[in-house]
Amino acid sequence: MISFVNVSKWYENGTKxxxxxxxNLKIESQEFVTLVGKSGAGKSTLVKLxxxxxxxxxxxxxxxxxxxxxxxxxELPELRRKIGVVFQDFRLxxxxxxxxxxxxxxxxxxxxxxxxxxxxxxxxxxxxLAERAHHFxxxxxxxxxxxxxxxxxxxxxxxxxxxxxxxxxxxxxxTWEIIKLLMKINELGTTVILATHSKDIVNALGKRVISMxxxxxxxxxxxxxxxxx
Amino acid sequence: xxxxxxxxxxxxWQNFSRGKWLSAATLIVxxxxxxxxxxxIVFSVITKTSVALLKEKIxxxxxxxxTAPEEEILKIKKAIENLPExxxxxxxxxxxxxxxxxEAHKDDPAISQALSELAENPLSALVNIKAKDPSQYxxxxxxxxxxxxxxxxxxxxxRQNQAIIExxxxxxxxxxxxxxIITILLTLTAIIITFxxxxxxxxxxxxxIGIMRLVGAPASLISGPYMVEGVIYGVIGAAISLAVFWPAxxxxxxxxxxFITDLDLRAxxxxxxxxxxxxxxxxxxxxxxxxxxxxxQKYLKI
Ligand SMILES: Nc1ncnc2c1ncn2[C@@H]1O[C@H](COP(=O)(O)OP(=O)(O)OP(=O)(O)O)[C@@H](O)[C@H]1O
Ligand SMILES: [Mg+2]
Numbered sequence: 247m248i249s250f251v252n253v254s255k256w257y258e259n260g261t262k263x264x265x266x267x268x269x270n271l272k273i274e275s276q277e278f279v280t281l282v283g284k285s286g287a288g289k290s291t292l293v294k295l296x297x298x299x300x301x302x303x304x305x306x307x308x309x310x311x312x313x314x315x316x317x318x319x320x321e322l323p324e325l326r327r328k329i330g331v332v333f334q335d336f337r338l339x340x341x342x343x344x345x346x347x348x349x350x351x352x353x354x355x356x357x358x359x360x361x362x363x364x365x366x367x368x369x370x371x372x373x374x375l376a377e378r379a380h381h382f383x384x385x386x387x388x389x390x391x392x393x394x395x396x397x398x399x400x401x402x403x404x405x406x407x408x409x410x411x412x413x414x415x416x417x418x419x420x421t422w423e424i425i426k427l428l429m430k431i432n433e434l435g436t437t438v439i440l441a442t443h444s445k446d447i448v449n450a451l452g453k454r455v456i457s458m459x460x461x462x463x464x465x466x467x468x469x470x471x472x473x474x475x
Numbered sequence: 476x477x478x479x480x481x482x483x484x485x486x487x488w489q490n491f492s493r494g495k496w497l498s499a500a501t502l503i504v505x506x507x508x509x510x511x512x513x514x515x516i517v518f519s520v521i522t523k524t525s526v527a528l529l530k531e532k533i534x535x536x537x538x539x540x541x542t543a544p545e546e547e548i549l550k551i552k553k554a555i556e557n558l559p560e561x562x563x564x565x566x567x568x569x570x571x572x573x574x575x576x577x578e579a580h581k582d583d584p585a586i587s588q589a590l591s592e593l594a595e596n597p598l599s600a601l602v603n604i605k606a607k608d609p610s611q612y613x614x615x616x617x618x619x620x621x622x623x624x625x626x627x628x629x630x631x632x633x634r635q636n637q638a639i640i641e642x643x644x645x646x647x648x649x650x651x652x653x654x655x656i657i658t659i660l661l662t663l664t665a666i667i668i669t670f671x672x673x674x675x676x677x678x679x680x681x682x683x684i685g686i687m688r689l690v691g692a693p694a695s696l697i698s699g700p701y702m703v704e705g706v707i708y709g710v711i712g713a714a715i716s717l718a719v720f721w722p723a724x725x726x727x728x729x730x731x732x733x734f735i736t737d738l739d740l741r742a743x744x745x746x747x748x749x750x751x752x753x754x755x756x757x758x759x760x761x762x763x764x765x766x767x768x769x770x771x772q773k774y775l776k777i
Contacts, residue, residue, distance in 0.1 A: 297689065299689070319694070319776075320693070320694075323688070323691040323692060323693045323694075324691065325691070326688070326689060326690065326691030327690075327691035328691075331689055337682075337685075337686045337689065338686070339683055339686055339687070340683065341489060341490065341493040341494070341683070342489070346489075350687075350690060350692075351690050351691070353482050353696075354687070354690055354691055354692040354693070354696055355691065356478070356479070358478065359478065398690065
């Protein structure tokens with residue numbers, strides 16, 4: 247469903263810095279994939295290229311039969327609605343409350359108001375935020391913010407949810423809440439790609455692990471463990 | 476489609492109402508720009524009225540000798556009327572001049588007495604000439620000074636007032652040009668400052684714009700609300716600037732009347748209230764929408 251074919255990405259501003267080098271990957275539907283690697287290994291770059299936030303220098307990325315970097319500026323938003331993204335820094339809209347942040351993803355997808363009014367409360371209930379519906383992001387804890395982000399990412403029933411260090415700013419309790427949510431979403435049939443630094447999470451999950459170092463995929467194992475070097 | 480518009484409007488209003496100090500700051504700048512715009516309108520009304528008044532006061536009078544026959548004078552009047560620079564010519568016959576003089580001095584028994592003792596009307600017939608433009612009096616005066624007419628005329632006032640008329644003509648000309656330059660400069664300044672403020676406001680929203688794009692919002696749903704916000708700034712800005720400006724005109728107008736007696740700003744504003752409000756709204760909305768549109772473009776590229 248998602249494939250990277252000979253993808254390289256380097257940045258050039260005075261000196262050349264290589265973020266990805268010859269990456270080949272295939273991720274199937276309904277998989278749960280963890281992406282590990284030291285800081286600077288290229289995890290975030292991989293995510294950015296996948297959602298079309300940046301273009302690869304070489305190679306191509308296919309999602310659901312379409313080449314991401316060939317999409318027109320009107321097709322790109324369409325692709326992004328099929329991919330739910332969750333970031334370490336939450337990225338909620340500060341001027342919208344919890345309900346509005348989650349509803350926004352549906353409104354953007356052109357869903358009718360009646361559907362939005364029935365689906366949003368259900369999803370907020372699922373992430374345990376029904377009580378917080380009319381709080382603004384700056385009135386929420388980190389864990390709560392991340393649950394809003396997950397609710398927003400899953401509300402359009404995307405084919406894949408990509409989470410780039412979603413627990414990086416959270417304490418252990420909240421971390422496990424988020425991981426459990428992601429597992430639940432995966433069990434319901436959505437592909438999940440999780441980039442993380444945490445050995446504990448990777449080892450506890452026991453899912454497919456893709457290890458990266460200096461822009462290269464150095465290991466790709468089913469039921470993998472967190473191994474560096 | 477209707478849902479899309481409803482959403483764009485709702486987001487625009489939320490952006491504005493939840494933007495707090497940033498919205499307030501932008502609004503103040505737009506209000507100031509509109510007040511500059513209004514001041515320029517008042518400024519142009521004042522200069523136009525005073526110029527018109529000055530023009531009204533300038534004319535050339537040709538006094539004829541008492542012996543000049545009326546039909547000759549009327550011929551000359553006709554000839555002057557045909558000059559391209561002439562706006563209007565008024566003929567005052569000797570009898571009419573006398574009647575006007577008597578009327579003006581009817582309370583002065585000494586003058587009435589003296590007049591009634593004279594057998595002959597002592598006053599001259601005259602024509603008053605107005606030029607289309609103050610700068611053209613010189614040309615008219617030249618036209619009057621020809622050999623055929625000289626035996627009939629007694630005096631031409633232009634020669635006495637020449638310096639003043641020419642200076643006024645120049646002053647009016649300079650005043651008009653200066654007014655135009657000031658208007659252009661101030662309008663440009665107001666527009667540039669508003670553009671910058673709106674750009675800054677949108678720049679400070681760049682993270683939000685990035686988030687919207689990540690969630691897959693189409694360009695219309697990202698930029699549309701900013702256009703709506705621009706309209707809101709325009710409408711509220713126009714309302715506030717009028718609310719500030721109207722009382723200023725109301726209290727200020729009587730003082731202005733001391734200087735320029737024929738100028739009634741209050742009446743002018745009442746008479747033109749619809750077009751003034753219309754211009755305000757138009758200018759305010761255009762300012763808000765165009766600068767929003769301009770500023771948002773660079774954040775919509777991939
Ligand atoms: N915009 C950029 N300009 C220049 N270099 C960049 C840019 N973005 C990323 N890089 C470089 O690309 C490499 C990979 O960065 P990336 O953010 O993908 O790492 P990461 O694996 O996500 O690291 P971390 O775990 O710290 O988040 C790094 O060496 C980084 O310096
Ligand atoms: Mg990263």
